Each structure stands twice: as C-alpha cells, then as structure tokens.
Ligand SMILES: O=C(O)[C@H](O)[C@@H](O)[C@H](O)[C@H](O)CO
C-alpha cells in the first residue's frame with residue numbers, strides 16, 4: 001500500500017477549509033481535515049513543503065510509524081500548525097486503512113460502544129428572551145443538550161452571538177481581526193440571570209452548557225462556577241486561558257460545576273496535570289488539531305483513568321471530514337460524553353459528501369468503509385480561498401484581552 005500521491009485542497013464554500021488527500025498505488029485514497037481557523041495557509045505550507053515530500057513512497061498501512069516520523073522527525077514538537085498537519089495525515093491514513101479492510105472506521109477502532117452520539121446545539125440570542133426562543137426551537141428539533149450564550153447589556157459584540165438577527169454565527173468574519181470590547185464585571189453579573197431564566201422556562205431535564213471562551217481569571221471563574229451551581233450545568237467551558245494548568249486547582253476547590261477544556265490544546269502534555277489532579281471533567285481537543293486518531297485516543301484513554309469524558313470541539317470551522325471521523329470515534333470511545341454540533345452550510349455539505357446522519361439531537365454513524373466523508377474536488381474549485389481572521393478583544397480601557 002505505497003503512497004503514490006498526496007495533495008492539499010483549499011476551498012471556501014462559505015468559509016475556508018483545508019483538506020489533505022492521500023492516494024495509494026492501488027487507487028485507494030483517504031482524506032484528512034487540516035483546517036486551522038484564521039491560520040489556514042500556515043498548515044498548507046507546512047504540509048506542502050515539509051510533509052508531503054516525505055510521504056511519497058511510504059507504506060500507508062504504517063500509521064503509527066508515520067505518526068512518530070512526523071512528530072519526532074520534525075524535531076520541533078507540538079504546536080497547532082504541526083499537530084493539525086500531522087492530524088490531516090493521520091485521518092487520511094485511518095480512512096485508507098478502514099477502506100482497505102472494507103470496514104467503517106468505528107469497527108477498526110474496536111466497534112460500537114453506543115447506538116448514537118448525543119450532541120449539543122448552539123443557542124444564542126442578543127438578549128435573554130431571544131436566547132430562550134432559540135432553546136425552544138432546538139428542544140423542538142430533538143436536542144437533549146444546548147449551549148446557551150446571550151448578549152450582555154452594555155457590551156456591543158459578544159462571542160457566540162451572530163452580528164445580525166437571523167444570521168449564523170461565524171467567528172472568522174473579517175479580512176483582518178475585528179476588535180471587540182469586553183467587560184468581565186458586566187458578564188459576571190449577567191450570566192447567572194440567563195441560566196435562571198432557562199431553567200425556569202425549560203425545567204431540569206435539558207442539559208445546559210456554556211462557553212466562557214478563556215475570558216476570566218481563576219478566582220472570577222470560581223465565582224461564576226459557584227453562581228451557576230443551582231442551575232446544574234452539564235459543563236462550563238474554557239473558563240480561563242489554560243496554559244497554566246495549575247489555575248484549575250483554585251477553580252476546582254470552589255465549585256462543583258463540571259469543567260470542560262482543551263479546544264485549543266493539541267497534545268496529551270497539555271492535559272497531564274489537569275487529568276492527574278482531577279481538575280476537569282471533559283476533554284475538547286478535536287481530532288484535526290490534536291494529531292489525529294492516533295494521538296487523541298491516547299488522551300481519551302488517559303482521561304478515562306480519571307473519570308473524564310470526551311466532548312469534542314465541533315464548530316463549523318472544522319470540516320465535515322473532522323466531524324465524520326469524530327462521529328466514528330464517538331461511537332467507539334468508551335468514555336464518551338457529548339459531541340458539539342454546529343450545522344455546516346448546504347454549500348459546505350455539498351463539497352464534502354458524507355454518510356453520517358443527524359436525527360433527534362444525535363448523530364448516527366454511517367456504514368461506508370472508511371470515515372465516510374469525501375470531497376467533490378470539482379465543486380471545491382468553485383470556492384476560492386479568502387483570508388478571514390478571528391476577532392481580538394479589548395477591555396473597555398483598550399487593554400488587549402483574551403478573545
Ligand atoms: O466552543 C466552540 O465551538 C469554540 O469556542 C468556537 O466557537 C471557537 O471560537 C472557534 O472554533 C474558533 O475558531
């Protein structure tokens with residue numbers, strides 16, 4: 001199973017996606033997602049200049065060896081660009097191996113641990129009332145879990161809420177970074193009211209989640225975790241920037257609100273202290289940023305020792321290739337928790353034909369050999385790359401903050 005060709009496809013059906021295709025001598029091919037939102041072309045260059053030339057002629061069945069060749073062989077370890085590039089190769093190789101075995105990927109991983117994959121939807125509104133309407137709609141669609149984010153009085157733009165009513169939320173929404181304003185005080189005073197309103201209207205059954213998007217200090221995060229305890233959240237996500245894993249000791253000492261972290265992590269080492277000290281409850285690293293299946297399954301296994309479950313990142317800036325592979329992983333992994341679900345646009349779904357299905361708040365894995373997601377290369381050509389950047393955030397006095 002020699003690799004005879006490999007190339008990168010950049011397409012922008014509504015937003016940018018980077019896809020790696022690896023072809024073997026027999027004609028069997030696999031595809032991997034290499035999209036790193038706002039830094040897409042860095043991964044393209046890494047793949048084209050440093051990875052693809054080293055892949056040609058290698059045995060595609062040696063996934064583990066190729067992983068270590070790319071990881072150790074780079075000398076420069078970890079980092080989102082490197083780990084996204086390695087992930088793309090890894091996902092494509094698992095796709096090839098499963099196709100060669102004539103099996104859906106979840107079978108190769110160890111078979112089904114569950115019949116379907118619970119997802120959570122994004123419910124956002126400019127204020128509490130419009131957010132409640134969103135929850136109503138999504139409960140009607142069958143979701144058992146919703147992420148709730150609302151506009152904050154006195155803050156003009158806020159993470160997770162679309163710019164204009166009726167529009168979809170898209171973070172990378174301008175050529176150069178848009179500038180947002182942030183006030184921790186206003187946010188902390190408002191969020192508990194949002195959760196009180198949601199519980200009052202929808203009762204205790206539905207799972208509620210919330211993303212702080214790295215904006216608090218540890219003691220502020222502890223205050224928020226305590227304040228929302230009566231509304232028993234499924235999780236509070238990224239409550240502080242997590243380079244300093246030790247921050248979570250303080251947060252954990254103060255609150256029983258479950259904590260999720262890791263959408264910007266790319267290595268098992270980013271999690272070690274968090275897991276060993278039992279400071280978190282869910283890991284978020286998506287397959288496409290964490291070195292692929294080969295590496296993320298090791299993180300999931302380590303997490304399992306500490307009762308920590310998976311809750312993979314699944315925004316629209318990860319392509320259907322990443323989502324499709326994640327649904328196979330979620331179907332297999334013993335310590336599954338939940339899967340984020342932000343529906344892709346029709347244009348995106350047309351470029352990436354796939355066999356996973358969404359039904360009643362859950363994903364159902366497909367039975368096609370491989371990870372079940374393909375790319376229509378002709379259609380992809382109709383959507384040229386356009387630079388798009390994530391916003392930056394400033395405090396009201398102009399200080400640059402975490403977005
Ligand atoms: O929980 C989430 O889904 C994330 O926080 C996203 O909304 C990120 O902001 C985005 O993926 C950045 O590229």
Ligand SMILES: [Mg+2]
Nearest residue numbers: 211237238263
């Ligand atoms: Mg998040």
